[in-house]
Amino acid sequence: MRLTSKGRYAVMALVDLARFDNITPVSLRDISLRQGISLDFLEQIFSKLRKKEIVQSIRGTQGGYILNRKAKEIKLTNIFDAVDEKVKTVQCKKESKKGCNGKTTKCLTHNLWDELESHINNFFEEKSLEDLVKDNAERRV
């Protein structure tokens, strides 16, 4: 199981963004340079973050992005959800070979994968952007 770059970059970029005052917009160009992430790719990512109201955009010169909510209220789960970084442990669909549809008939290990999914998602639900910024500030002392 691996985390995709899209998900990782989204979090990295938002942590970078959250370090600022949240009044003056931060341009993607700056984030791109600081974090070493392609500008074009960042634009794709922020387009999704904006649609899910995690960030707010300010167009034009001196424009950029600011957080749309308090860092405390943005959980990792919200970020991953926005960029379609899903935790998937099963493939089981309605019509499976072995009749595992997740409801009436379950495959031998279905509960295990459900548990695993919850376990990972719990982690994402607990961590907020604020936690990450704080954590980072502490380590720099």
Added chain:
Amino acid sequence: MRLTSKGRYAVMALVDLARFDNITPVSLRDISLRQGISLDFLEQIFSKLRKKEIVQSIRGTQGGYILNRKAKEIKLTNIFDAVDEKVKTVQCKKESKKGCNGKTTKCLTHNLWDELESHINNFFEEKSLEDLVKDNAERRV
């Protein structure tokens, strides 16, 4: 993040195998039919499981595989390790653009990914094959 079929199948197949007495070998053909997994693919998987001494093979007619250790002593982490199902949250290598090498200079979110990795691996280290078989037996009552 998604679990690969290889990892999922490895666990499914071993749970299936572990349900038996562990004396008479179970053929991959049977597992293949019961679990709906391609025989050729299973052979690849079991070849790795054998090399890591998780299963033992018995060749010839009436042959098959049996567990090489007690189900209690086979953890998910051993299984995933055997089939190269790794939990990877970072790409950071020795020479990274932003100088994140995981040691001297760390990227803004490096600790987060380390934490996530541990969180997931903990789950895999706790669960044993025995747990899974028992869990399954209970639910069938």
Added chain:
DNA sequence: GTGAAACTTGACTATTTTAGTCAGGTATAT
């Protein structure tokens, strides 16, 4: 001893996902 069952191995391949790139836009501060 011979045939079938089942393990063994390595190479090959189609499909899907990932990780971007590219080319055009539009809005706005100066």
Added chain:
DNA sequence: ATATACCTGACTAAAATAGTCAAGTTTCAC
């Protein structure tokens, strides 16, 4: 005006995934 920066959709190279295929070898049952 014009440069900066957001916005959008289409496209693509590379990697990973999920197998398949072919050609063995071993051993049991008869």
